[in-house]
Amino acid sequence: MAAETQTRGRPETAAPAAIELRGISKAFGPVQANRDIHLRVERGTIHGIIGENGAGKSTLMSILYGFYKPDAGEILVGGRPLTITDSQTAIRAGIGMVFQHFKLVPNFTVLENVILGVEEGRLLRPSLSKARGVLKRLAQDYELHVDPDAVVENLSVGHQQRVEILKALYRRADILILDEPTGVLTPAEADHLFRILEGLRAEGKTIILITHKLREIMEITDTVSVMRRGEMVASVRTADTSPEQLAELMVGRKVLLNVQKAPARPGKPVLEIRDLRMVDASGVERLRGIGLDIRAGEILGIAGVSGNGQTQLLEILGGYPEKGSTVSGEVRVNGAPLPLTGAGCNAAERRRKGVGHIPEDRQAEGLIMDFSAWENVAFGYHDAPEYGRGPLMDRDAIRRDAEGKIRRFDVRPPDCDLAARNFSGGNQQKIVVAREIERNPDLLLIGQPTRGVDIGAIEFIHKRIVELRDAGKAILLVSVELDEIMSLSDRIAVMFDGRIMGERLPGQTTTGELGLLMAGVDADATPPPKIFPEKCE
Amino acid sequence: MDLNTVLQILDSAVRLMTPLLLACLAGLYSERAGVFDIGLEGKMLMAAFSAATVAALTGNVWLGAVAGLLGALMLSAVHGVASITFRGNQLISGVSINFLASGLTVLLGQKIFGLGGRTPSLTPGAELEAQVTPFRAWLSGITGPDGAAALTATPRFGEITLPFADALRGVPVIGPLYAEVISGHSILVYVAFLMVPLTWWVLYRTRFGLRLRAVGENPASVDTAGVSVTRLRFAAVAIAGLLCGLAGAYLATGLSAGFVKEMTAGRGFIALAALIFAKWRPWGALGATFLFGLLEAVANRYPNLDLGVITVPSMFMNALPYILTVIILAGFVGRAIPPRAGGEPYVKER
Amino acid sequence: EPALIFDLGGKFDKSFNEAAFTGAKRWAEETGGTYKELEMQSEAQREQALRRLAETGANPIVMTGFAFGDVLNQVAPDYPDTQFAIIDMVVEQPNVQSIVFTEEQGSYLAGIMAAQASKSGTVGFIGGMDIPLIHKFECGFAQGFKAAKADGKVLINYTGTTPAAWNDPVKGGELAKAQISQGADVIYAAAGGTGIGILQAAADGGILSIGVDSNQNHLHPGKVLTSMVKRVDNAVYDAFKNGVQPGVKVMDLKAEGVDVAIDDNNKPLITPEMQAAVDDARAKIASGEIAVHDYMTDNACPVQ
Amino acid sequence: MTKMPKWADVILTPLISLVLAMAISALVILAIGESPMVALTTMIDGALGSSYGWGFTLYYATNFIFTGLAVMVAYHASLFNIGGEGQAAMGGLGVALVLLSLPLPHWALALPAAMIGAALFGAAWALIPAWLQAKRGSHIVITTIMFNFIAAALLNYVLVNLLRPVGSMDPASARFPDATHLPKLSDMALALGFEWGKNTPVNISFFVAVIACVLVWLLIWRSRLGFEIRAFGKSEPAALYAGINPVRITVIAMLISGGLAGLMAINNVMGEAERLVLNAVEGAGFIGIAVALMGRNHPLGVFLAALLFGFLYQGGGELALWTSIPRELIIVIQALVILFTGALDNMVRMPLERMFMALRKRGA
Numbered sequence A: 001m002a003a004e005t006q007t008r009g010r011p012e013t014a015a016p017a018a019i020e021l022r023g024i025s026k027a028f029g030p031v032q033a034n035r036d037i038h039l040r041v042e043r044g045t046i047h048g049i050i051g052e053n054g055a056g057k058s059t060l061m062s063i064l065y066g067f068y069k070p071d072a073g074e075i076l077v078g079g080r081p082l083t084i085t086d087s088q089t090a091i092r093a094g095i096g097m098v099f100q101h102f103k104l105v106p107n108f109t110v111l112e113n114v115i116l117g118v119e120e121g122r123l124l125r126p127s128l129s130k131a132r133g134v135l136k137r138l139a140q141d142y143e144l145h146v147d148p149d150a151v152v153e154n155l156s157v158g159h160q161q162r163v164e165i166l167k168a169l170y171r172r173a174d175i176l177i178l179d180e181p182t183g184v185l186t187p188a189e190a191d192h193l194f195r196i197l198e199g200l201r202a203e204g205k206t207i208i209l210i211t212h213k214l215r216e217i218m219e220i221t222d223t224v225s226v227m228r229r230g231e232m233v234a235s236v237r238t239a240d241t242s243p244e245q246l247a248e249l250m251v252g253r254k255v256l257l258n259v260q261k262a263p264a265r266p267g268k269p270v271l272e273i274r275d276l277r278m279v280d281a282s283g284v285e286r287l288r289g290i291g292l293d294i295r296a297g298e299i300l301g302i303a304g305v306s307g308n309g310q311t312q313l314l315e316i317l318g319g320y321p322e323k324g325s326t327v328s329g330e331v332r333v334n335g336a337p338l339p340l341t342g343a344g345c346n347a348a349e350r351r352r353k354g355v356g357h358i359p360e361d362r363q364a365e366g367l368i369m370d371f372s373a374w375e376n377v378a379f380g381y382h383d384a385p386e387y388g389r390g391p392l393m394d395r396d397a398i399r400r401d402a403e404g405k406i407r408r409f410d411v412r413p414p415d416c417d418l419a420a421r422n423f424s425g426g427n428q429q430k431i432v433v434a435r436e437i438e439r440n441p442d443l444l445l446i447g448q449p450t451r452g453v454d455i456g457a458i459e460f461i462h463k464r465i466v467e468l469r470d471a472g473k474a475i476l477l478v479s480v481e482l483d484e485i486m487s488l489s490d491r492i493a494v495m496f497d498g499r500i501m502g503e504r505l506p507g508q509t510t511t512g513e514l515g516l517l518m519a520g521v522d523a524d525a526t527p528p529p530k531i532f533p534e535k536c537e
Numbered sequence B: 001m002d003l004n005t006v007l008q009i010l011d012s013a014v015r016l017m018t019p020l021l022l023a024c025l026a027g028l029y030s031e032r033a034g035v036f037d038i039g040l041e042g043k044m045l046m047a048a049f050s051a052a053t054v055a056a057l058t059g060n061v062w063l064g065a066v067a068g069l070l071g072a073l074m075l076s077a078v079h080g081v082a083s084i085t086f087r088g089n090q091l092i093s094g095v096s097i098n099f100l101a102s103g104l105t106v107l108l109g110q111k112i113f114g115l116g117g118r119t120p121s122l123t124p125g126a127e128l129e130a131q132v133t134p135f136r137a138w139l140s141g142i143t144g145p146d147g148a149a150a151l152t153a154t155p156r157f158g159e160i161t162l163p164f165a166d167a168l169r170g171v172p173v174i175g176p177l178y179a180e181v182i183s184g185h186s187i188l189v190y191v192a193f194l195m196v197p198l199t200w201w202v203l204y205r206t207r208f209g210l211r212l213r214a215v216g217e218n219p220a221s222v223d224t225a226g227v228s229v230t231r232l233r234f235a236a237v238a239i240a241g242l243l244c245g246l247a248g249a250y251l252a253t254g255l256s257a258g259f260v261k262e263m264t265a266g267r268g269f270i271a272l273a274a275l276i277f278a279k280w281r282p283w284g285a286l287g288a289t290f291l292f293g294l295l296e297a298v299a300n301r302y303p304n305l306d307l308g309v310i311t312v313p314s315m316f317m318n319a320l321p322y323i324l325t326v327i328i329l330a331g332f333v334g335r336a337i338p339p340r341a342g343g344e345p346y347v348k349e350r
Numbered sequence C: 001e002p003a004l005i006f007d008l009g010g011k012f013d014k015s016f017n018e019a020a021f022t023g024a025k026r027w028a029e030e031t032g033g034t035y036k037e038l039e040m041q042s043e044a045q046r047e048q049a050l051r052r053l054a055e056t057g058a059n060p061i062v063m064t065g066f067a068f069g070d071v072l073n074q075v076a077p078d079y080p081d082t083q084f085a086i087i088d089m090v091v092e093q094p095n096v097q098s099i100v101f102t103e104e105q106g107s108y109l110a111g112i113m114a115a116q117a118s119k120s121g122t123v124g125f126i127g128g129m130d131i132p133l134i135h136k137f138e139c140g141f142a143q144g145f146k147a148a149k150a151d152g153k154v155l156i157n158y159t160g161t162t163p164a165a166w167n168d169p170v171k172g173g174e175l176a177k178a179q180i181s182q183g184a185d186v187i188y189a190a191a192g193g194t195g196i197g198i199l200q201a202a203a204d205g206g207i208l209s210i211g212v213d214s215n216q217n218h219l220h221p222g223k224v225l226t227s228m229v230k231r232v233d234n235a236v237y238d239a240f241k242n243g244v245q246p247g248v249k250v251m252d253l254k255a256e257g258v259d260v261a262i263d264d265n266n267k268p269l270i271t272p273e274m275q276a277a278v279d280d281a282r283a284k285i286a287s288g289e290i291a292v293h294d295y296m297t298d299n300a301c302p303v304q
Numbered sequence D: 001m002t003k004m005p006k007w008a009d010v011i012l013t014p015l016i017s018l019v020l021a022m023a024i025s026a027l028v029i030l031a032i033g034e035s036p037m038v039a040l041t042t043m044i045d046g047a048l049g050s051s052y053g054w055g056f057t058l059y060y061a062t063n064f065i066f067t068g069l070a071v072m073v074a075y076h077a078s079l080f081n082i083g084g085e086g087q088a089a090m091g092g093l094g095v096a097l098v099l100l101s102l103p104l105p106h107w108a109l110a111l112p113a114a115m116i117g118a119a120l121f122g123a124a125w126a127l128i129p130a131w132l133q134a135k136r137g138s139h140i141v142i143t144t145i146m147f148n149f150i151a152a153a154l155l156n157y158v159l160v161n162l163l164r165p166v167g168s169m170d171p172a173s174a175r176f177p178d179a180t181h182l183p184k185l186s187d188m189a190l191a192l193g194f195e196w197g198k199n200t201p202v203n204i205s206f207f208v209a210v211i212a213c214v215l216v217w218l219l220i221w222r223s224r225l226g227f228e229i230r231a232f233g234k235s236e237p238a239a240l241y242a243g244i245n246p247v248r249i250t251v252i253a254m255l256i257s258g259g260l261a262g263l264m265a266i267n268n269v270m271g272e273a274e275r276l277v278l279n280a281v282e283g284a285g286f287i288g289i290a291v292a293l294m295g296r297n298h299p300l301g302v303f304l305a306a307l308l309f310g311f312l313y314q315g316g317g318e319l320a321l322w323t324s325i326p327r328e329l330i331i332v333i334q335a336l337v338i339l340f341t342g343a344l345d346n347m348v349r350m351p352l353e354r355m356f357m358a359l360r361k362r363g364a
């Protein structure tokens, strides 16, 4: 397959486009997700699509992949019109897609996931052995290494994504759609992904890349389209545009892409952690003696590849260590020791002690997706005296409060009664951030504050975090986005394998140095080892 | 307790577990595909009724068995349409199927036989003769009277003696075990036991099984692979229907000889419990249903346990299997994680 | 116009409700009269049914089952002009006739026959739910059996503790098989619809069974030793035909209220000795020479 | 931004579903050779046509309200309580023990005491499954099923061997003292000067049930505890994040659920039978599942669904009492009602939604 596409070479200008969409429209009930979309993507190019949360990017791509049926419009693949009724048609037409939310079967092995739907016959054995061979070749060709027998739920997100890409390649996709592939990746993983994408482009494959990160658009795409509120507002050559221009097209106003912040003025220590250790339910040591201090008025950023203990650290500090785990060490907030086990160790107690928490996974932890916005604003603080007297809650008080927060944080739509699940990701995050920041906690724990959030919202959330710091609060920021860590933190600690590898000051380090620390290599140590562990768990 | 007693208890356990096993495997297919099924009870009941009815009307147990399958399949179709096509609540659909079967069987039975919901006994006798005669008369027009008589002479599954059962009886332990426990059951018992490895093989060794398991864990993965979620789930629900059909047919035309209203007596719910117990795995289903069968057989054998000081009342012995189940569940099994997409209709667009 | 109310088991319960139905039917066929009949749907309807029938002028009103006792006690005084008859329970009201059967006596005869027929010396009893009424059967059966075979053994099982216990032929069959494997060669089934499974398993297992309430000999001709018939049909027929006399009416052996059924279906099984033993016992019970203990009097059984 | 107006969803959909269920029922009645028209009028007449019918309908509805609420509360904590049957049976035992052992001089004292007994026994019967689920992960569906059987056995034993008056044939307790008999609604009506529902079992428990609806509504939608129950039911990780203790919520939700199921006993045991009989629950625990699910797990819905089932029960009872139609017909009708209004509701909703969307488009 590789050889065949190699000979095809770069496309002529006269050659038909790999993909052409004409007048695609799609409504979900009353929501017009896509309106009269036209799009042309040339063969052998990488085409970027950007747009705010809910702009309709995923919908458009899902239509192309046969997941949704369009209400109107025409799709041409390789110049020929094609009615894509289901994903099978799309796959046969050479289209592959890596969804924003992976479509993997968590308790299947990598091999099983890869062959699902394209088995060779009624029995599995031949398919599995064939796939094993093909996977080995693909792994070599594209540096896409994953253990074919690993169970997917045990893989890191980065590796899960590789499985998704392998699935597409295994199905001989010529046109590869990636929906926000880097949202869950570390910078190094993202770089690796881009190298793979470049390799694919060189082979003549066509790639459509959805992302919220303008840096990525500028770095890798040949052309870029901007969507806003279901419409395609621009399609330009990347070389002819700039991040600022794209941001403005996306949001419809000027956006500050860099965080503006004054130097920190740290006060007394708020959080002190000494020799924190944690062994999880299956006996694996996840934290191996963490020591950290955060002072009032400073942001400590924790960088690291996900899966190195950040989640456990946040959960312990938040008051809900994993069930069945054992925790030891000492944690003080404002000088008072926090119980790490037993009855006093619970999230409600922490909140009373002034510890706020924006969790890593807003949909699974931070919000109850079926609850309305106002209920989510009270979530976690539902015991607060101002939310009611005695056992009953005062709905009006909560709603008033929620309306204020929603207004101040510009949550859209500003509808208190809408269920959390009906807000876009960025706005969901704003609800969580509003709830936690406006409580004015002495210590705020933040996990991945802007994962999958569009730039308008990122700008806003960052500004609020800095404001809280300037109000003299201590902030622990965990993020896999090095850019975010670098621009927000006053100090940076790097976590690897349950340990703090080192601390750096943002002005005095580089992403390169941090990247090495994140891989468990001290800056002075000799040859950098492989950045990607074969298996993360 | 001597060997003979043990063998007899095991023998009884095998019979008692068979309907549970079939129903449990039925639930396994359905729930592994993401469709919860608390309607096992109803489907079994319907199958028992249709099997007994047709066997009584034709004198042919095979026709009865086919009718049993169809009866259960019909309710499966209802479940499928409600919970797959129209994305209804699977629990409600299951509950309604149980009610439907419980009412329809008696209603139809009364209409057909006028015996208060009972079917005639499937043993040769005047009661049965009266029912079979018209069919036999009709049949003899096609096959001649002798053929008709032969075709209408087995209204009920007999017991099969496996080869060498008697020859081996002399061999210590193995011999009696083979002759007493393994040999001498209705064919449906053997079918049920064969279903276990077969189910394992289908689930883990075939394309269909792979897709089936996938659709119960993450239907979107199957959908994006271009395979129809709806079709897979319907297939699974249909298989569940067939297995319930076998279970019902065994109850009415194997274990007993005819249908009595409500004769499933909660076995569908016990099968459901066994399924959870088995953590949705075929060999686990075998183990779990065997345990239930064994507990019941033991309680049957020792109805009034005399402990010297006190005699354990019969009510307690009757409840013993249930009490032990709770204890075992509390002590040994731990958390059973159901198929992730179970109970949820697959909705792409809201 | 007389009326008949069936208990929750329904008129086709293969048991005493059905027997009552038979009696009413016979009355209707013989006299050409009509009667009202009701099947209970729920506990709460008992009172409703009684009152409604009384108010529509039905008389006498016959009801089957001890469960009516409590309600009848409340309702009867409100309708002094209506005559009631209740089967299986004593209700002391001036306009109520209580019809009770001496199941223990019939069961005693069944026990005698079982002892005669049993070669192994072990027989079985399978009851539906473990309730006093069924113990009455059990105890009478055991007494008869022990009287004829003092060293014999009676195996006892009850099917369950929920109403399903009366409708579980599969479990009944399995219990019968368990008893057969313990050596029982005659099994007495007092378990409603469950009994069908017991009789079946006994027939399949090549042993004898004893039916209950109605004559069930015909179910497996030549394989059902006898049936302990409780002539509820006669009681209903009587009440319909001759009206109701307040007080307690004991339908005992003497009054032919209970008996063991012998007909063409089980004739071949009845040996002359057996017949003689039964006749002898029957005469002695009638004369009072043998007093069969009634479990209900002290909740205990003299033999085990 | 909804597809159709709320009133259509709440009223039109179930109504059309109900009509469909009735239409199929009519076909079934035709199939067994009876007249659907006669059946329908008998049912409506028998259940709603007189104060007498209403008396029974409301009596059954009271049972179903309690068990429906029980299933509903557990459901909000994402616990499927199939054990209502056993819990209600044990509630009956609680009522019997209280009323037979305490010399209570007046019903006004007896009612609260019996309610406490009923709720305590019902809750206790739910406690073990709850605790096992929370602590040991034993699946609550299995354990509650098992506990139904165990309750039946226990009650069988207690009634036959302990509570049965000596010499009584009936495995039932003695009658409760006259002073503890609950006022029937018919008595209350008489006191107010008119005759209503004479000789029907509906009693003051009906009002207790209505109050229970309101209290459960307050609990689930207005209280902090209810907030925690719902949050836990929607997402356990989120509950942990918010400091909600899963063990505590599981146990509390099941205690409330079991207590509500147990409370049913004040209606059937204390209010109607005035003694404890075997199988007093008569399947109301299972009907509760259907009632809760059909009532969309909202107290108002539960109330309405309970009324519907009360109607079906009473109407069906009348049907079986006074016509030659077997009583099982009513089970079939119940099944169809559950099926169409509960599981096949989308079959009606989808076309309705399309219709309303089209109407809106035209309007816009």
Ligand SMILES: Nc1ncnc2c1ncn2[C@@H]1O[C@H](COP(=O)(O)OP(=O)(O)OP(=O)(O)O)[C@@H](O)[C@H]1O
Residues within 6 Å of the ligand: A028, A029, A031, A032, A033, A051, A052, A053, A054, A055, A056, A057, A058, A059, A060, A100, A424, A425, A426, B348, B349, B350
């Ligand atoms: N399955 C669905 N059912 C109903 N509405 C949907 C569905 N998927 C998307 N929508 C609606 O369509 C709109 C477009 O959603 P889409 O997911 O395409 O946005 P997006 O551009 O991918 O956003 P994001 O950047 O957050 O991924 C949203 O506003 C949403 O309300």
Ligand SMILES: Nc1ncnc2c1ncn2[C@@H]1O[C@H](COP(=O)(O)OP(=O)(O)OP(=O)(O)O)[C@@H](O)[C@H]1O
Residues within 6 Å of the ligand: A053, A054, A058, A100, A421, A422, A423, A424, A425, A426, A451, A452, A453, B348, B349, B350
């Ligand atoms: N299946 C669906 N049904 C209804 N609405 C949906 C569905 N899927 C997505 N949406 C809507 O689409 C919008 C965008 O959702 P989406 O899941 O794309 O969020 P997101 O911004 O991508 O968040 P994240 O990237 O963190 O997952 C939201 O308004 C959401 O309610």
Ligand SMILES: [Mg+2]
Residues within 6 Å of the ligand: A057, A058, A059, A100, A179
């Ligand atoms: Mg998207």
Ligand SMILES: [Mg+2]
Residues within 6 Å of the ligand: A053, A100, A180, A425, A452, A453
């Ligand atoms: Mg997104």
